[in-house]
Amino acid sequence: MRNWFVAVLPLLLIVALPPFAASGSLVPGTQAISGPMQGPHTVTVYVNRLELGPRGGTLAADPILWYEGEEAAAAFAEHEPDAGIDGPPDGYYIVNDVKETVEYPVAKNAEVLMQIYDRTGRIEDIQVKWNEPVSLEKFGRLFGDNDLIDLSRFPYHLTIEGGQVVRIVQQFIP
Numbered sequence: 001m002r003n004w005f006v007a008v009l010p011l012l013l014i015v016a017l018p019p020f021a022a023s024g025s026l027v028p029g030t031q032a033i034s035g036p037m038q039g040p041h042t043v044t045v046y047v048n049r050l051e052l053g054p055r056g057g058t059l060a061a062d063p064i065l066w067y068e069g070e071e072a073a074a075a076f077a078e079h080e081p082d083a084g085i086d087g088p089p090d091g092y093y094i095v096n097d098v099k100e101t102v103e104y105p106v107a108k109n110a111e112v113l114m115q116i117y118d119r120t121g122r123i124e125d126i127q128v129k130w131n132e133p134v135s136l137e138k139f140g141r142l143f144g145d146n147d148l149i150d151l152s153r154f155p156y157h158l159t160i161e162g163g164q165v166v167r168i169v170q171q172f173i174p
Contacts, residue, residue, distance in 0.1 A: 040161040044171070047156055048101055052140040056108035059158070059165055063102055065095040066155060066171065090174055094155065107164040112139040115172035118148045128172060139168065 045061035067075045072093035076083070079095060113131040126149060134142070143151050151170070159167035 040159050040166070042157055042159050044155050044157050045102075046096075046154075047143065047152055050106075050140055050143050052106070052136060054108070056110065056164065057106045057136075057140070059104045059106050059168075060101050061104060061156070061158070062096065062099055064155060066157070067093045067095070092173070104158060104160065105164045106136070106168075107166050108136070110136050110165055111167045112136055113167075113169045114139070114142075115170045116149065116154075117142050117151060117170075118145065121148070123148050130172075131169070136168075 043063055044066040045059075045063050047059055047061045049058075049060040051058045051060075065075070067088075068091060072091060073087040075095055076088045076093045079093075112134050114134050115130060115132070116126060116128045117134075118126060146152070154173060155171040157167075157169040157171060158165045159169075
């Protein structure tokens with residue numbers, strides 16, 4: 001009887017403990033990036049939510065695969081074999097096979113480069129200005145105002161260093 005208990009106890013712990021071990025700070029259906037990574041790396045995402053405070057903030061996003069050029073043509077051929085055209089119409093292709101939300105910590109001094117946004121409140125003034133720097137606080141305000149242009153519709157390239165987003169670059173899509 002004792003041997004049976006010793007064999008079953010680890011299985012009970014595996015089944016019973018995961019709900020208690022989960023982080024209580026995450027929104028249901030999200031995951032957080034793990035601890036600091038060595039050196040910077042980039043991930044491309046659709047941003048779902050941005051929460052900022054005095055020490056930076058949190059960016060909730062859906063990671064995607066962004067392809068350009070020959071890589072875009074190959075991904076397009078793989079995912080759209082019956083499209084009736086030779087390749088992606090605008091030279092890029094996005095793959096988002098798994099919709100998930102990942103929460104990324106954002107450094108308080110993160111650099112933000114925008115391509116297009118509402119600068120004046122007038123739709124006729126919306127123009128592309130390549131890699132225009134804006135403050136993180138301004139990006140937060142712009143992201144929350146989608147009257148004329150919804151910034152969540154654009155992909156963003158995030159540079160992550162030391163476990164935090166240190167750079168956000170909006171990807172213009174026609």
